[in-house]
Amino acid sequence: MANIIMFGILAVVILGSAVMCVATKRIMRAATFLLFVLFGVAGLYFILDYTFLGAAQLSIYAGGITMMYIFAIQLVNRRTLQGLVEHVKGSRAIGAALVTLAGFLTVTIVLLKNEFLFRACEVADEEVSMNVIGEALVGSEKYQYVLPFEFISVFLLACIIGGIVVARKEKEDK
Amino acid sequence: MFDFSNVTIWFDALLRQTLGLGDFWSILIECILVGVLILAGYAILAICLIFMERKVCAYFQCRLGPMRVGPWGIFQVFADVLKMLIKEIFTVDKADKLLYFVAPFLVIIASVGTFSFLPWNNGAEVLNFNVGVFLLTAVSSIGVVGIFLAGWASNNKYSVVSAMRGAVQLISYEMSLGLCLITAVILTGTMQVSGIVEAQVGPWNWLIFKGHVPAIIAFLVFLVAGNAEANRGPFDLAEAESELTAGYHTEYSGMGFGFYYLAEYLNLFVVSGIATTVFLGGWAPVNIGIEGFDGIMNLIPGIVWFLGKTFAVVWLLMWVRWTFPRLRIDQILKLEWKYLMPLCLINLVLMTIIVAFGWHF
Numbered sequence: 001m002a003n004i005i006m007f008g009i010l011a012v013v014i015l016g017s018a019v020m021c022v023a024t025k026r027i028m029r030a031a032t033f034l035l036f037v038l039f040g041v042a043g044l045y046f047i048l049d050y051t052f053l054g055a056a057q058l059s060i061y062a063g064g065i066t067m068m069y070i071f072a073i074q075l076v077n078r079r080t081l082q083g084l085v086e087h088v089k090g091s092r093a094i095g096a097a098l099v100t101l102a103g104f105l106t107v108t109i110v111l112l113k114n115e116f117l118f119r120a121c122e123v124a125d126e127e128v129s130m131n132v133i134g135e136a137l138v139g140s141e142k143y144q145y146v147l148p149f150e151f152i153s154v155f156l157l158a159c160i161i162g163g164i165v166v167a168r169k170e171k172e173d174k
Numbered sequence: 175m176f177d178f179s180n181v182t183i184w185f186d187a188l189l190r191q192t193l194g195l196g197d198f199w200s201i202l203i204e205c206i207l208v209g210v211l212i213l214a215g216y217a218i219l220a221i222c223l224i225f226m227e228r229k230v231c232a233y234f235q236c237r238l239g240p241m242r243v244g245p246w247g248i249f250q251v252f253a254d255v256l257k258m259l260i261k262e263i264f265t266v267d268k269a270d271k272l273l274y275f276v277a278p279f280l281v282i283i284a285s286v287g288t289f290s291f292l293p294w295n296n297g298a299e300v301l302n303f304n305v306g307v308f309l310l311t312a313v314s315s316i317g318v319v320g321i322f323l324a325g326w327a328s329n330n331k332y333s334v335v336s337a338m339r340g341a342v343q344l345i346s347y348e349m350s351l352g353l354c355l356i357t358a359v360i361l362t363g364t365m366q367v368s369g370i371v372e373a374q375v376g377p378w379n380w381l382i383f384k385g386h387v388p389a390i391i392a393f394l395v396f397l398v399a400g401n402a403e404a405n406r407g408p409f410d411l412a413e414a415e416s417e418l419t420a421g422y423h424t425e426y427s428g429m430g431f432g433f434y435y436l437a438e439y440l441n442l443f444v445v446s447g448i449a450t451t452v453f454l455g456g457w458a459p460v461n462i463g464i465e466g467f468d469g470i471m472n473l474i475p476g477i478v479w480f481l482g483k484t485f486a487v488v489w490l491l492m493w494v495r496w497t498f499p500r501l502r503i504d505q506i507l508k509l510e511w512k513y514l515m516p517l518c519l520i521n522l523v524l525m526t527i528i529v530a531f532g533w534h535f
Contacts, residue, residue, distance in 0.1 A: 001197075001198050002198055002202075028273060028326055032273060032319075051309065055309040056312075058315070059308070059311060059312030062316055064315070067319060067341065067345065070319070070323075071341075074334075128304075129304055130304050130305055
């Protein structure tokens with residue numbers, strides 16, 4: 001009962017903010033509404049009692065990614081952002097509608113075929129312990145993820161080095 | 175030791191059995207009650223901290239501080255709050271009004287959110303998640319967005335530049351804070367706030383004694399980084415009225431400014447509270463291994479220990495604030511990225527080695 005009410009509130013927040021994020025004309029407002037969408041999604045994880053993912057969502061998306069967007073908006077020249085108008089073309093609208101429909105159908109078919117909803121109702125709400133998550137992340141047994149974990153860390157290191165290289169190049173040109 | 179969960183269990187039974195309310199209504203009533211208590215505690219502590227700041231500052235500068243309103247000036251803060259409440263709230267021309275009003279709430283949400291993680295007593299933690307410490311850092315990072323939006327929505331170039339400065343500072347020092355907390359988590363083996371405190375009950379079990387060298391380094395770095403995170407002390411660039419036209423909250427008046435002011439003082443308390451919880455044992459009393467002494471110390475309730483230790487740390491941070499001169503932004507960033515963060519990383523490795531070989535007490 002309480003779960004359904006909370007889900008309803010969060011759904012309204014997520015959908016409302018998502019629509020506002022796309023519909024607003026000011027880019028900073030769009031970033032703020034995106035932040036509210038991400039908060040709402042974090043709230044969904046908390047309803048599911050998956051607190052680790054909720055905390056990660058808050059700290060990475062709300063604290064990190066949104067901040068990066070805001071900094072990027074700051075660094076872009078204000079005039080390039082002002083009075084930016086995009087006309088909706090018929091062919092593009094049809095293409096977008098087709099892609100959306102395909103995505104919606106895929107999600108629906110996967111949901112119905114795997115009976116995710118029914119299974120999700122059967123599983124009791126239990127918080128996954130931090131130890132289990134930690135061991136799964138760095139363990140090498142079945143259903144443990146040390147290889148992807150290492151790949152992602154190498155990838156991130158490459159991104160950091162790349163960022164530094166790009167940033168330094170401009171300085172030398174001066 | 176007094177266990178506060180007796181009270182909460184009694185209250186839960188009162189609602190469910192004596193009054194015969196269902197699950198939904200009893201949980202709703204409890205949630206509202208806890209929320210009201212949190213906000214009341216927040217407001218009362220803010221008043222105490224502002225008064226303490228004014229007096230401590232005054233004595234450091236060989237003044238008396240507020241003396242006129244009430245005996246020893248104790249009603250000064252109430253007068254300030256009243257002034258703040260009846261001030262006119264106005265907006266800047268061509269500013270983004272929506273963001274202007276949203277920004278202070280983001281800051282205050284982050285502040286109240288981290289405030290509710292503090293363990294007040296044995297069995298009196300409000301938010302006690304399995305991922306405790308991680309969630310705490312996640313919630314505190316919301317405040318950065320609020321600070322930035324405030325600067326942007328003020329339609330004032332000084333505010334925007336200052337907000338950038340503030341945001342960069344907060345993002346940088348979050349790194350050290352997180353690493354210090356991870357160092358403590360390695361030693362206790364749990365991220366849950368109540369678990370961290372329970373691991374420190376007993377003679378000489380506070381983490382700062384248990385983890386000796388790396389724990390002391392982590393505690394000191396945590397205090398420095400926490401001071402920066404609360405925008406205080408030598409890192410109070412946003413408060414530099416004369417040099418930098420105050421900062422991101424220059425264009426705010428009335429309660430808009432009041433929220434930033436409140437959040438600043440409560441962040442000071444929250445940082446001290448977390449330092450107390452993680453390194454100084456939270457509500458755990460001083461135990462030295464002599465039975466009689468420990469018995470007497472255990473009679474003192476946990477909330478007294480917690481508040482006592484936290485206010486001692488607060489006093490330490492105020493001492494730092496009124497002693498050191500203000501740093502420039504490049505010095506602040508240099509301190510973090512070139513000294514504190516590498517130190518934290520080395521410290522992390524050191525702590526891991528000590529825990530792996532069992533060299534702690």
